[in-house]
Amino acid sequence: MKFFPLIWCNLKRKKLRTFLTLLSILVAFVLFGLLSAIKEAMTGGISMAGADRLVVQHKVSLILLLPESYKARMEQLPGVDLAVFQTWFGGIYQDPKNFFMQNPVVPDQFLNMHPEFLLPAEQVKAWKETRTGAIVGRKTANKFHWKIGDKVPIKSPIWGRKDGAAAWEFDIVGIFDGKDKVTDTTSLYFRYDYFDEAHRGDRGQVGWYTVRVKDPKTSADVAKLIDKEFENSLAEVKAEPEAAMAQSWANQLGDIALITTSILGAVFFTILLVTGNTMSQEVRERTVELGVLKAIVFTNTQVVVLVLAESCVLAVLGGGLGLGLSWLITSGGDPTGGMLPMFYIPTRDLLIGLGLSVALGLATGFFPALQAMRLQVAVALRRM
Amino acid sequence: MNEPTKTNGPLVNVDGVEKVFRRGSEDIHVLRDLHLKVPAGEFLALMGPSGSGKSTLLNLIGGLDRPTRGSVSIGGERLDGLSDRLLAGWRARHIGFVFQLYNLMPTLNAERNVELPLLLTHLTKAERRKHVAAALEMVGLSHRAKHFPRTMSGGEQQRVGIARGIVTDPTLLLCDEPTGDLDRKAGDGILDLLQALNREHGKTIIMVTHDPHASARALRTVHLDKGQLSAEAVA
Structure with missing residues (x-):
């Protein structure tokens, strides 16, 4: 927890960029929630x-x-x-x-x-x-x-x-x-x-x-x-x-699962690229700072954890907000006036969504974290 | 905070160090067969023209880089025997760094910046706060604890940098051109502070500089040229 202020402050560094990344993750998870609800409504009779x-x-x-x-x-x-x-x-x-x-x-x-x-x-x-x-x-x-x-x-x-x-x-x-x-x-x-x-x-x-x-x-x-x-x-x-x-x-109505999985796959792949690019850019811009952190306090492993924690906080925050928003939308019930009587997001899918957000954070933070870990302190400090 | 390193010999012992960087197919010899001893309580100035290897030597003493040949020992402990992980821990306990461009985290206020080296210690939050307050008091910036670097002058930022360097009570304070980015007045303030830390608190300081005015404040000055210490300067 004592590192949270550091992580949070880093995310606030470029507010607009963080906000837009957060928004793109949020939109992806709203879509995930709504598609889950549609899938459940169409196949709920089976369960x-x-x-x-x-x-x-x-x-x-x-x-x-x-x-x-x-x-x-x-x-x-x-x-x-x-x-x-x-x-x-x-x-x-x-x-x-x-x-x-x-x-x-x-x-x-x-x-x-x-x-x-x-x-x-x-x-x-x-x-x-x-x-x-x-x-x-x-x-x-x-x-x-x-x-x-x-x-x-x-x-x-x-x-x-x-x-x-x-x-x-x-x-x-x-x-x-x-x-x-x-x-x-x-x-x-x-x-x-x-x-x-x-x-x-x-x-x-x-x-x-x-x-x-x-x-x-x-x-x-x-x-x-x-x-x-x-x-x-x-x-x-x-x-x-x-x-x-x-x-x-x-x-x-077609293979609902295949359709929803395909849409989600495409959306997540896009978000992965967007967030991964943002995180890489963040790390590149902070080369000297990471070098200083490694000089005064952090080991390589701790720098990896720090970068991964940042990307996970961003992904879980965006994912959580997106899932929350889609839950709010679906809690209003069937939007079709009776065609989808069981229109809701199952708890199972909410948990899967949260798991996916963590996975998204780890996947997007992996290469930037590796980049930060390999950073040689003396080389980083020469860039000052 | 840290136990003073017990040794009968010099605190810093640089023994036959060479540092070679490879650029393409070319080997660049930055340091050649360099010997240097620094006793505890010394305030040493390392002078030399650009490219003479001052910062490289400082990095080797601080455990930020490893020599190609020779050894560096601090308090009798050879750094080349330590793994990267152990070296990072050793650095956090024994070395305080002060950089030319301060290198404060722009998103953290002065207090949080100074607290950084304490984050991986076992100190409680209250204990960390106490140490931070003491360090800021020592550099005369208690009243700016909540201010962010962008709202501070260069001199104030360097004082925060020094507070960050001394907050763990390190064995050795390494300063790389600490006044290089400051005007004369602010630079004098920083040099006064470093002198006070050396005289009143017994801190061992090695300062890289190319400013004779700054080196005049040190107890001893050694000159580096083309990777070697000049004869008259060797202690």
Whole structure:
């Protein structure tokens, strides 16, 4: 710590140059933070997927429906613990920009399948007792200032009502929280029996199934069994682990990891050159001073540590500020109004960012430190 | 602060030293078979024209460079046997340097500049402050402790440089043209200070200069010419 004033004063020597270098590092780490958040938002479904859950959808396309009767048949297969269904409702609340998912479900079965949704017991009871009842995630409830007891009209361009009413009206009977940060709390769930009786289409049709297996190790075998069970039927199915499905969704958008890594690689390489050049220039300009320091107090190793400490302080300061700023930006939540419900920087990525800033400091300080170490005192002093 | 070096012989013993620099394919003999003894408590002036090897000799005595041949001993300890790391530690404990252009860190105030040689000691912050205050007091600059070099005159900066040189209570103070960049009045002030350090505090001082006015303040003057001490000046 006693060397910190010396390091700090050296950084303040050329204020504008230090500020611009700091700014370039800061911008790189803001970009790192934002790209991490985007990557997490697009692939977050993979990390929140249950290891013991399969998703069963129509073999041809997710938009084709499956019979509700498949539930009983699947639950009779060995290795299957529970099968629950959902259907894409695609509703609009006030404005198409207000995007969030709404699905009809059977309350007991749905909550049993998704323990990551935390709903107080009295609200569960109210949902089961209210045919038009719906539960909504905390994020969406907060966004629209909904509270329990509110009536919420939602229009669905897919599911028209038999009675010709333009909108479906739901009573908010519960607001659920997520068990952890990665749980999506932007959706709304309402009762399947209300939906099935009131919509204009064929009854007894559902969108897809979520199947819980008794032993996660048997997931692949159970998926094959399910596929086989419905072979040659009118609605053949494709069963796959929830994580694999989330991954295939993400893959439709391209290899997010490769894209983000490529962008980050290019940015970091540029920053490395900029900062490395600045540090080299600093050391060249301070040849005599370093010579004096070596004459009066420092060994070669200590000079190396001093130069490396300077570059690390600069990189960690810029990196820390950049990560802090990107955290502030992302803490405001999804900037797209619902397309990226899990838009945040994971703690893991913040730690990786800090590690990268230290690595950046060491990498950019390495050659200038070597230069300072090799400096011969007598030669440096002759340059006076 | 440091234990005085115990020796029966001279404090500084330069024995048959040669220094050769290589420039391209040419060898340049800067010092040739040079012998010099400096007893403890001496104030020695090293005079000579430019290129005579004064600063090179000072660097060898200060352990900043190594002789091509011969040996340099301080307080009976041969410097050529020390590794670079040990030599750096030895320098920090035993040698105080004063440079012609002061060479203060422009980003540190006077107090912090003087504190630099103490940073690698085991002294606490409070102890370091005490030593710094004493050194600044000795050079008459206590009132400028918080000032930065750019706000000081050349004479004041050199006083800070001297305070930095003596703050570790070194065995030997090496001054390379300490008045070379100062006007006569400021230079006299510095020479008064060096004389006082020698007379009142018993500091052994070797001063490189080409100014006869400065060398007149020393107890003894030796002349260097073409890498050798002139005969009449050898003690």
